[in-house]
Amino acid sequence: MVGTGCRIVYGKADISLNERAENFTSDNTAASPEEQEKTTEPAAPDDALVQAPSALLMEASTGTVIYEKDSDTRRSPASITKIMTLILIFDALENGTLKMDDLVTTSAYAKSMGGSQVFLEEGETQDVETMIKCIVIASGNDASVAMAEHIGGSEQEFVRQMNERAAGLGMENTHFVDCCGLTESTDHYTTVRDIAIMSRELITKYPKILEYSSIWMENITHVTRQGSKEFCLTNTNKLLRSYDGCIGLKTGSTSLAKYCVSAVASRNNITLISVVMAAPDYKVRFKDAAAMLNYGFSKCSFYTDENPEKLPQIEVRKGTKPTTEIKYEKNFQYLSTDGKTIGEVERKLNLETQVQAPVKEGDVAGTLEYYQNGQKLGEVNILFSETIEKATYKNCLEKLLKLL
Structure with a gap:
């Protein structure tokens, strides 16, 4: 699984994609090669706007909900779970208990994760920044569990912290069982509204995540007892290539969750979060997300008073x-x-x-x-x-x- 010819590429840069990038596995379950999908015409604000059963569009700076459809039904989020995992990672970076250059060791348990992974070996060490990239770009389940164990001591304790953080954000219809969304437990659930809430928390409190979530491809280096080899991380969010202004954030798919996405796009100082859950296929997932973004950008305008009058004593x-x-x-x-x-x-x-x-x-x-x-x-x-x-x-x- 050695990636070649891979380099750091941000956003919609015009690049030559290698065969690995075109056929990369979608996060958590295998999927067919994903083609570019473009939706350019804003649609009417009714249930016909999206095909997926649950969807929501939120403006990031104010938290205003612009469009919603079945927004509070509990569903499996698959790898969108990792948004909360990333929040806890950045919380630890902010409070000083974690540093970007800290080394994280992969356990046998973390290595054993199935689904989407970056193929970390038992005993392999990577710094925190590399692990973040593995999680947000390639949706690595192994990297997620390794970080959970490093921060919480165990995945179970880390998940407890995830649920505590979710409650603090007012995510009333969310409960996590694992840190990566690979579980098939029906006790692992959230809603499009709650996904939008935690996505907003991540990108507004820790905007640096958008530097990582906008990377299309990047090499990492595995250093193990077998030697050193490169591995190419390829972003699972195809909207980075097909939607003008897309800068992240996270996709998810399992047989239980079907196809989900929380997409972030920014135009003219307006940042929107478009969340889709339980889409029947990957094309609908991205088409629905783009349709909501188009609708939002066609309807939203923003006023900011940058220079209010000077106040007297x-x-x-x-x-x-x-x-x-x-x-x-x-x-x-x-x-x-x-x-x-x-x-x-x-x-x-x-x-x-x-x-x-x-x-x-x-x-x-x-x-x-x-x-x-x-x-x-x-x-x-x-x-x-x-x-x-x-x-x-x-x-x-x-x-x-x-x-x-």
Whole structure:
């Protein structure tokens, strides 16, 4: 299983594909060679938009659901399970318990995984970054289990953490049994809504994953007792080649789950997550995902207030300081899904010129409201930047002495 002529290729780059890439096994079960599928015309927002029984389209930055079909029915996710596995990996990287250059050793159990794999040998070591690529590009079950054991001590403990993380995200109809989705247990389930939620968590909290999920092919090197050999990782997400703007994320297929995908695409500063479950074949899986993305991009426009008006200082009466700084909680964003371009937006500042001490850092001082044609689009909170206590008699005396 030695890949040759393989190099790092991002997104839709024009490349010559070797025979391995064209005939690479789809994740978790064998599939026929996948041809490019293109859907360019936006469709109507009804059940005819997709053929698959369950589908959902979400805008990533706001979490707005633009289209959904049977979105809360529990189904087997196959390798889309690995999105949660990746979240836990990046959680560990963020909290410092894991580093990209840490070495991960493959156990006999991890090596024994069937389905899609990168053929890690027992005792073989790879760094964490390589393992991430093996998981998100080639959907390696062996790499997933090796990482689960490295982080959790055992796959069972890691899966417990997966379920805990899912609950924390509000994924009410999700339960994991393994870390890779290879199981045929009916206790391993999720929904298109929950997949969109965890996909959004991964790409917004850890956008670096998109650097890996957009790689089409890349070589890794196996170093074992038998020697050194190269192996070519080939992405299971064919939308990378066929859909303009696709940058990830994960496919899945088993006999129980049928064909699933969570696809991420970005155009004109809008990022959409298109989730399909239980499609009858791989062509429908990608065609449905593309149809939803086309619909979303045809309907969505985004307004972001990058330069809100400068905020004044506020007078603090009877405080230990005479004034306080204030700040916006965040930049205001508004997503329109009616297919119309957002025109001129008006702003209305609601803010008192003075407040009574005490004031606490982070408390709401006022709001900045946004309107279009008299209709309110939303608002952003204005917060106190510091805590100012109420002045005591001692404070007043000290202040008087300074003046004298």
